[in-house]
Amino acid sequence: MSDQAGGDPLFQSHDPIFNRKELLHVGHVPDEDRIVGRDDEIQSVAAEVGAITRGDPPNNVMIYGKTGTGKSLISRHVATRARDAAQRNDIDCSVLYVDCSEANTETRATRQLALNLKEETGYQEHIPLRGVGTMEYYQHIWRILDECFDSIVVILDEIDKLDNSNILMQLSRAREAQKTDAYIGVIGISNKIQYRETLDERIDSSFGHRELFFHPYDASQLREIMRNREDAFQPDVLEDGTIELCAALAAKKHGDARKAIEILKEAGELARRTGSEIVSEDHIQQAQEVAEINRIEELTSGATVHAKLALYALASRIITGDRETYKTREIYERYVGICELVANDPITENGLYRQLKEQAFLGVIESEKTGGGRSQGSYLLHRLVTDPKHIVKAVRRDSSLEDLPTYDQLVDRSSEVQNRDVDLSSFS
Ligand SMILES: Nc1ncnc2c1ncn2[C@@H]1O[C@H](COP(=O)(O)OP(=O)(O)O)[C@@H](O)[C@H]1O
Ligand SMILES: [Mg+2]
Known part of the structure; x- marks a missing residue:
């Protein structure tokens, strides 16, 4: 175990329940060998963006599916692998990720893209945080792309939260409109399948794109996803059957991997709070209730x-x-x-x-x-x-x-x- 007490025994604490709790954090990106049951989806996303590894233009793709089906994880995973492979082929390539539930206007999204590109490249020009419009941010984006990149992949996550879809048009027409020579591939992600219908009305044919659908996980996939993170806990803390129960409950409700992992973590915290040395099925049941109330409260808040x-x-x-x-x-x-x-x-x-x-x-x-x-x-x-x-x-x-x-x-x-x-x- 690493010494997190700075060498002073006064601050040494042994967590009886968790060993590597970070494995259960919401934003944690698992290693490749911990990704479960998404081989086909990985292949499909790779088929759309993979051209960049050969210096060719990537396709745009829209990914639909309920929350916790691995859309964000798989998109980032494949896009970064494509980038790494492209770089090994001496192609200047980058992946940009925008969470549109945060950057929920075109101005915010383009500002984030411009700032991220600047940070990555050491671009000299000042990019103002406020007081300028979308067009100025696009100008910076095109300039950085021209100076530094052959191709980029832009992941627009939770794209249904974006107030308009102009950014899709701008990105997909950029080369044609001679704004930049770089190839741009967009991966759009939506938790709402309904977004698909409104998308057709919002965009024109310049955003030609493929569509992929991610389905909820079944109990055995959820089980394996959690098994792969078992070392978040100290040895022998998880009682037999707890992961199975947690997977069964989550599969019955929504097939949401995020919720399943959250329940497992909450169960551990519950055990720790109550001074238990093990995590039992009872803890899982209680954690599931808490999680469900939180979910409902979130939905109705x-x-x-x-x-x-x-x-x-x-x-x-x-x-x-x-x-x-x-x-x-x-x-x-x-x-x-x-x-x-x-x-x-x-x-x-x-x-x-x-x-x-x-x-x-x-x-x-x-x-x-x-x-x-x-x-x-x-x-x-x-x-x-x-x-x-x-x-x-x-x-x-x-x-x-x-x-x-x-x-x-x-x-x-x-x-x-x-x-x-x-x-x-x-x-x-
Ligand atoms: N196939 C998988 N293997 C391992 N962990 C997964 C898998 N799918 C999802 N997860 C984990 O579940 C959580 C939710 O996944 P995420 O990609 O954010 O779902 P979505 O974007 O569809 O809502 C993340 O913590 C992620 O690491
Ligand atoms: Mg997501």
């Missing part, structure tokens, strides 16, 4: 109070009722009662319907159109994608809503009153 109340209404109907799905009207009735409880003026049923649609888009609920028979017409049925318990917890974290009944109170209430239409206003 930007939501209006009425969206939260709508979710709470659906959750409470599920808890006190005997069905998993409810009509808009049924949720609305419960919602009006709940508004009374927290002294909030209810919005209209149509307004509530729009809130539910937004939550369906975020992936908190699923809504399905059902034909109600010839005389009834069709209507929407809504279900929760997660355990209603987590919704109740997440919603009650909003300080203006903490007086709502807890999950246990709702459960008690539902066994008391068999009537599915329990009047929630009696909970004060």
Whole structure:
């Protein structure tokens, strides 16, 4: 073990649970031999950008897939390998990475590209941080490319967060428009498949591109991904079956490798906090609950109070009722009662319907159109994608809503009153 105490025993601490905790950090990029189950995807990305290793123009590519399916990891991995191979062939090549959830405007994205290029090359000119427009940043980019590079790969991660797609056009037309002689390949990444439809409307044919789709991991892949990071823990700390359980839970929920790793880490922290010497299946279960509540809270944090109340209404109907799905009207009735409880003026049923649609888009609920028979017409049925318990917890974290009944109170209430239409206003 490395000496992190600076040679002074006073600061020497032995972590009983973690050995190399950094292996479980969100931003950690695993070595090549720790990447699991993405051989085909690696090959496919390599086929699009690989031309740069021979000094030829790369293709543009869009990668779609849910979060935690390895899109960012595989893009960076392949792009840096292509760069290294190109450099070994005496081709001046670079990889630029932009996180568009941070740099979410064209100005921010181009500024970051220009600054990164400057840092890498020792470009002399001053690039102002503010007070200049997108065009000036492009000028710097083209100039640096011309001076220093034969080709670059630009990874635009979470590109759906970008306010417009002009940057795609600028980058793909740069050579044609004689802005630069360098070849530019773009890897665009989106967690939202819906982005694909809007992309076609936003860009023209100059951004010719291939599309790749990354699928969620199954339990055995998640298991292997975690096994490869087992040395994050001290020997014999992970109890038999913990990784299997963690993989099974994550595969059932979303197939998200990031979440699976987070749960494993959280379980370790839980064990450490409670003075346990081992990480047990129990710790995994508890960590999974915490992670799920965090996920829901993250998803709903930007939501209006009425969206939260709508979710709470659906959750409470599920808890006190005997069905998993409810009509808009049924949720609305419960919602009006709940508004009374927290002294909030209810919005209209149509307004509530729009809130539910937004939550369906975020992936908190699923809504399905059902034909109600010839005389009834069709209507929407809504279900929760997660355990209603987590919704109740997440919603009650909003300080203006903490007086709502807890999950246990709702459960008690539902066994008391068999009537599915329990009047929630009696909970004060
Ligand atoms: N195939 C894999 N092998 C090993 N680790 C992986 C794999 N896929 C994802 N991970 C890890 O899971 C986390 C999420 O992956 P990431 O590439 O950020 O997903 P995405 O960009 O699709 O949301 C990262 O910490 C990454 O290192
Ligand atoms: Mg990503």
